[in-house]
Amino acid sequence: MMPRLSRPAAREEGLLPLTPDAAGVQGQQSLRIVHLGFGAFARAHTALYTELAELRSQDPSQQWRVVGVTQRSNTVAEQLNPQDGLYSVVDVGPGATGVQLVTCVDEVLSGPDESDAVVALIADPQTRIVCLTITEKGYRLDAAGHGIDCADPEIQADLAGRAPGTAVGQIVRGLQLRHRRDAGPLAVLSCDNLPGNGELTREAVRSFIRALPEDGTEELLAGVQDSVSFPNTMVDRMVPQPTAETVEQAARALGFTDEGAVPGEHFTQWIIEDDFPGGRPQWELAGATFSDQVRQWEDTKLRMLNAGHTLLASLGLCVGAPTINDAVQEEAFARACREMYRLEVLPTLELPQGVDGEAYGEEVLHRFANESLGHTTAKVGSDGSLKIGPRLGETITRCLDRGLTPQWASLAVGAWVHHVLHGREEDVADPLAEQMRRQGLAAEGAESSVSEVLRVAGLFEDLLERDELLRVIVEWVRILRTGDEALRSEIIRRSEERSSADG
Structure with missing residues (x-):
């Protein structure tokens, strides 16, 4: 043994050194x-x-x-x-x-x-x-x-x-x-x-x-x-x-x-x-x-790494991917992350001096693919009512303020709402899970159902007055209801459509 x-x-x-650590060096301040x-x-x-x-x-x-x-x-x-x-x-x-x-x-x-x-x-x-x-x-x-x-x-x-x-x-x-x-x-x-x-x-x-x-x-x-x-x-x-x-x-x-x-x-x-x-x-x-740029570093991590984590976890929970590594291996889901970074986060983010935003995003996705970490989508996707606002709210707000539709950040929100409403009850780990599900399912119509989940969670209350945000979240929830393959196909279609428009 x-x-x-x-x-x-x-x-x-x-x-270890032969001299016990506690003894230190003569005259040394511990x-x-x-x-x-x-x-x-x-x-x-x-x-x-x-x-x-x-x-x-x-x-x-x-x-x-x-x-x-x-x-x-x-x-x-x-x-x-x-x-x-x-x-x-x-x-x-x-x-x-x-x-x-x-x-x-x-x-x-x-x-x-x-x-x-x-x-x-x-x-x-x-x-x-x-x-x-x-x-x-x-x-x-x-x-x-x-x-x-x-x-x-x-x-x-x-x-x-x-x-x-x-x-x-x-x-x-x-x-x-x-x-x-x-x-x-x-x-x-x-x-x-x-x-x-x-x-x-x-x-x-x-x-x-x-x-x-x-x-x-x-x-x-x-x-x-x-x-x-x-x-x-x-x-x-x-x-x-x-x-x-x-x-x-x-x-x-x-x-x-x-x-x-x-x-x-x-x-x-x-x-x-x-x-x-x-x-x-x-x-x-x-x-x-x-x-002296800690805040810029915080924002970059929160709106790229943490937001990407939430997007992949929410999508993974919807399609049964057990780990973040499994989720990021899906071409459609990795593409959704890249599009969120490229189109919504980086244009509205103040990066720390000397940081290449595109390279930072690629490094994040590379880290997510580390199968040794074993990060489960259930763990990363838990407590969404507490995490989604800090991780996605600033990106959504800044996009709307610029007249941009934050469809990829909204995908993360929509996937989470879908999981809250239609995932197995025992798999929805959130302090407000029971209340969000009960009141969301009791509401009439998709828009009212999504609005009610977000209201109970205290998310985007002011932003939901802008019809564009609620519209795109509801769109994704409806697509998620049609099945996993429809979701993957729609992500690829929208990504390719934007790429064609860009040139």
């Missing part, structure tokens, strides 16, 4: 990143960047370490703590380079069970960065997305003074302690796929502070303003769920059983605003880009 990965065992086999939401993506992306930056850094004066914090399940803590924080990242698919051992993690805490310890770590002067990968739901925002939802029972419990159970509650309680102890500056770094994620996190923190019942909130708000930064970031790497094969690949490379091994596609990208008052790792040595 292969031995379990651990620091002593790895050191004995030459995978600095800390506390990472809330230490799931597979965090381990295959942000922590890996820290590991590679430390390996390549020529600065002996400081060492960056990571403490991970789980948000719900304790699985990651149970995987990594017996391994002294060690785990590996397995490159999968085209361009894969093998297995990278990650050594910069000291431990993983259970957020629900060790909340006081999490708060104490955030307050510790050695902690200079708090990272978040907690998904949109983890921020517990109000309906407008402008601050915390004070009606949320978990937020209410945190505000009432319990050991905080939410990520924002843990951050604010940690900031309170830092302020009292004058523990120095801090960066709070959201790495979630949210537009303006730094600004959103700042407002979530500030709104939580304003809602606190105790005295001293104005002083704390001033302290946050003076000594805490909230940089915007854009993160990109497709990270599938670990499988038995992931563990086997890691074992073959390391000679140890690594129960915390995570896979990731070869492509990885991290765009960051350089605003770290307490210092930061030299992430640029690991390939990160520091830029």
